[in-house]
Amino acid sequence: MTLLRSILSVFTVNSRKYSLNLQSKKPPKILITGGLGQLGVECAKYLRGKYGRESVILSDIIKPTAEVFNDGxxxxxxxxxxxxxxRIxxxxxxxxLIHFSALLSAIGEQNVPLAVRVNIEGMHNVIELAKQxxxxxxxxxxxxxxxxxxPRNPTPNITVQRPRTIYGVSKVHAELLGEYYFHKFGLDFRCLRFPGVISSDPPGGGTTDYAIAIFHDVIRKGRYECYLKPDTMLPMMHVRDALRALSEYLEAPNEMLNRRVYNVTSMSFTPEELADRMVKHLPEFQITYRPDSRQEIADSWPQVFDDSEARRDWNWKPRVDLDDLVTLMVKEVKEKIAANGF
Ligand SMILES: NC(=O)c1ccc[n+]([C@@H]2O[C@H](COP(=O)([O-])OP(=O)(O)OC[C@H]3O[C@@H](n4cnc5c(N)ncnc54)[C@H](O)[C@@H]3O)[C@@H](O)[C@H]2O)c1
Structure with missing residues (x-):
């Protein structure tokens, strides 16, 4: 009882200290690399809402749209x-530093030398920069x-990792290098293993992209040809949950973290289950299946992701379930098509 009381009081002191710090401290200045991809623009909007427009610098090697340029x-x-x-x-x-630059799974397989440069050499640069x-x-x-x-169902936080894509290999390398810099130099390295992230923005060439493309194609053309088999189960998350996870994890005090790398997820579903839920909103559409090389990648990935350690250590909890995800996507994709015509 006494032990429990002392643990509770330490926790209360820590969380109070933390909220006081947050109120009194200036907002952090944040640089996002690879910021013009699927996650970067939304992430900048989210963090600017929290820390102020000038606190978040978006960056990439490509030319931004006028909208992105004027946004901050x-x-x-x-x-x-x-x-x-x-210099930056x-x-x-x-x-x-939020390091988003990468070549994703399907794109990486098409250009392995470039994936090695961007995903591995790039990681060497940013981690050394963060240390310096x-x-x-x-x-x-x-x-x-x-x-x-x-193990694929469920896949725990710590288990065998022997990926067969250059994307996966480069991410294991990033995880290990980050943990090494943390132990060796005290670098404040933080890493979340995201599942497929679903948003209305065009995806960057990953294996979970079907769950975005299906909304665009069905709303525009009334049909979708899926490159995965109907019963391929993969973990997924709406971008709102992904950005909230990122932001909550970045703010978590070091004392709460037992790891530097955590699994996070919201749900798991198959193409068939997703299409079934979409029928409520879009009654008339056709889905066909023609698996391609991405099927092999999906078959080697987790089906259900165990994020219990993130839930335990820094109170991670998803909020968007499959029905919410479908409702949000139908609305957001319709708005995007109306605004941009794509
Ligand atoms: N989108 C997902 O479902 C998902 C899931 C898990 C993890 N992630 C990770 O999140 C990050 C962002 O994902 P995303 O979907 O936005 O990726 P994306 O492919 O849409 O965007 C990556 C960006 O990196 C940029 N880039 C390429 N070479 C660069 C260089 N030399 N210097 C600077 N930038 C360069 C590209 O121009 C692109 O805008 C990636 O690291 C990815 O591995 C994404």
């Missing part, structure tokens, strides 16, 4: 140019960091 600070940053990155951190007094300037660094990992030898 945007700069060129090539993660393969170490000196350029140093110094000039903008960066505190936190004492930055907190967030690097997303993925269900693709597991392989056919890993």
């Amino acid at each position: 600070p945007y700069i060129f940053a090539d993660i393969l140019d170490f000196k350029g990155l140093q 951190v110094v000039d903008h007094r960066v505190d936190w 300037y004492g930055l907190r660094i967030f690097v997303p990992s993925t269900i693709g960091a597991f392989g056919p030898d890993s």
